[in-house]
Amino acid sequence: MMSLKAIAIDPQEYAALATVLAESNLMAQGLGGFDRKYYAFQDTTGWRLGVSTIEIYGRHAVLGAFLTMACHRAKGLGGQMLEELLEQLRAQGVTHVWLFARDDTGFLGKHGFKPATPQMVPDALRDNGQFADACAHARLLVRPLS
Numbered sequence: 423m424m425s426l427k428a429i430a431i432d433p434q435e436y437a438a439l440a441t442v443l444a445e446s447n448l449m450a451q452g453l454g455g456f457d458r459k460y461y462a463f464q465d466t467t468g469w470r471l472g473v474s475t476i477e478i479y480g481r482h483a484v485l486g487a488f489l490t491m492a493c494h495r496a497k498g499l500g501g502q503m504l505e506e507l508l509e510q511l512r513a514q515g516v517t518h519v520w521l522f523a524r525d526d527t528g529f530l531g532k533h534g535f536k537p538a539t540p541q542m543v544p545d546a547l548r549d550n551g552q553f554a555d556a557c558a559h560a561r562l563l564v565r566p567l568s
């Protein structure tokens with residue numbers, strides 16, 4: 423298994439990364455919080471194998487987009503990258519990771535994301551002005567971090 427690290431990306435590169443997401447028909451679909459951060463998943467040489475966006479609202483995080491670079495897909499890297507990211511979030515005290523899914527790739531379900539019911543949604547997310555709009559355009563999934 424390859425050794426991977428999730429590294430926060432310099433904001434100067436955000437525009438380039440938004441382009442990478444758009445090339446996979448993926449927009450950062452979180453709640454557009456001011457603290458959205460982009461992460462790159464790098465191997466030990468610094469080579470970037472994928473990217474993700476994360477917004478943190480106290481103990482709750484919103485995964486806005488997640489992708490493996492197209493030429494590296496279906497080798498198990500997406501699963502490794504996701505688990506590495508979740509481990510970092512868990513270490514920061516995050517208890518639940520939320521995601522607004524547009525496409526059903528099956529990938530997220532295999533990694534423990536389940537449809538969320540309205541009662542499960544914490545005020546920290548509901549209070550964001552974008553929340554209702556995001557729910558109207560995508561399915562809300564949650565992965566508890568035990």
Ligand SMILES: CC(C)(COP(=O)(O)OP(=O)(O)OC[C@H]1O[C@@H](n2cnc3c(N)ncnc32)[C@H](O)[C@@H]1OP(=O)(O)O)[C@@H](O)C(=O)NCCC(=O)NCCS
Nearest residue numbers: 446448487488489490494495496497498499500501527529
């Ligand atoms: C969804 C996505 C992130 C998966 O990334 P990935 O690196 O291909 O993920 P994995 O390789 O871990 O798993 C993908 C498949 O490869 C299979 N696989 C895992 N290890 C493998 C290996 N060593 N050899 C061959 N196949 C393998 C997995 O079983 C999985 O099979 P599935 O298609 O039946 O689910 C990637 O396809 C992507 O970036 N898509 C575009 C963006 C997107 O849709 N993101 C998700 C919503 S936010």
